[in-house]
Amino acid sequence: MAKRTGSQQNGSSIPASYDLIVVGSGNGACGFLSECLKHNEGDDLKILVLEQGRNYFETSKLTHQDNWSKIYATKDLFQLHNCKTPKGRAIISGRAKTMGGGGSINFSMIHESSKWLADQMGYNVKYWDELKKELNAKFKRPDLFTSTQTAFSSYIQTKANNPEDETVSPYALPKREQLIENIPSLRDDVESYPTKEAKQLYAFPTQFNAFGQRTNSGVSLVDWEKVTLMCRREVTQLVMNGATCAKVKVKNTSSNQHEEYVVRPGGRVILACGSQSPRLLLRTPELTNIKIGKRVNDHICMPLAIYLVPEEQESDIGPKNAYEPTFAVMNVDAGNDARTDGEVVCFDFFTGDVERLAYLVSSLYLCYLPFNTAKRIMGRFPFLFTILSNFVRVLLTVVLSVIRLLHGLGNILKCKPFGANKFIITTSLAKFNSVKEGHYERKNDEIILNFFEEKEDFTVAEEAITKNLSFLESLGSKPNVLLRFLFTSITKIPYEKRQVRRYVENFSKNSLLSEQHLAGGCIFGDVLDKGITDTKMTGKVIGSDNIHVADLSAVPLPRVSTQMTAYLVGHHVGKHLFSKAHKKVQ
16 A cells, blocks of 8 residues: 655655645546556555546545536536637636546547547457456446336437427447447447438436435546545646656645655656646656647537426436436438538437526526636636626526526316426537647647637537427427527527527527537647557657646547546556566557
């Protein structure tokens, strides 16, 4: 077991030293540490993990499914990026700041295709299929075809492929061959996508029990007793001695004191802190590679309309339903020659009592209320996001109280004033990659994302939403005319196909929202060694001797939800750096 130490040794002023300093404890870090510890069982490797946020065991009550959306209204667990388009339009984009990172609040378990991974990081499809098996086996993953999904998830799958409903273009339902150890992997072969408009439904194992409590996440992959974990530590600088990182400077945000930790001779620094990885490299003058901070992207996230759940489904909706473990995937031909296979668009689903989703709604739809100037200020001063988000939530609570009062009167008068006895809703969002990648800027820690800078983004959004409105409407009924009018007046979110173009144009100008899936900035091959000729170089920053990156910043933005890809990147780097079976690959 690794010995835990503080910032000093034996009460002296000598900084503590470590064989391995891991910056961050999110998805990539968990995947990396899991492999590192497995291959070094019994070795006396002294490992330090520095986490900017709080300990997971202090915050896990907020990462349960019933409470996870509160994260977005709690500034110490969720932090906004200073993000905008080249034209200065503000984008609401953020990151989790807690032990476990995005893995402590993320739900979607799906891998990018093995072909995509091979193209981005080297090796072949067979290698990535085997690596997925290794990683997936570490998670609890019930058989999707014998275990019960949520009731409404099954309902979604039924409606997605209902031959009797001619208004809905059918989705191909989940198939066992899409799964690797019971976790789905995006298929991009000819059989799966016979046309560019092919539509598929994926189901993934929920990480929650019947009470909505998280029972499995990235932090469960790591034996934390074997590392020294320090939370509330913000890494401010990598101190170089030539091409070698010799020390890491840290700000203790609890005490406001500054600390530093020494890298032992032959030791390594692993950057696994997401968006902070390229930022730390950009702040290191000894690293002059102009490709650092380039090829950055996030999923454009477009919330869609709210529908009332059918009465026969209401009794089956409970705490476990907030995020449905099912999502739809379709290809849209955007007319972009560079992407001949079409643009992949994903649809996530949320279901539940509207009060249960109040935090989520108040945060997702916040992008529709402030002016862009106000949103830019929110990017610089994230506490304003917390204030505005909670203001919207309080306003929503007041509106819901009025609705409940009217529902009560409706029950007395035996009528349905809002088209339903209960206000249980289902909603969805569309997410897809922007065609043009962005970059980090050195000044003001800004991130430039090219949302709707190219015509293809407009084409993808309009076609995907238009083609799926009938499917979304099949999941529930529209609220009455008054509620629809109020909803569409504020957000421009469409209920009719004729309203889609207005929504896309308004979103592109005023309501930009990301999926909090920021990727890129330290790309394999551009900034990092792929380790093809020497596996011990895997993920090493070109121009350094001992700095490696093991998180989502190492790859372009995946086409689907990013959680499993981030775990896999960390797993991949850890496997090659610490495997006893190290060998040179020809």
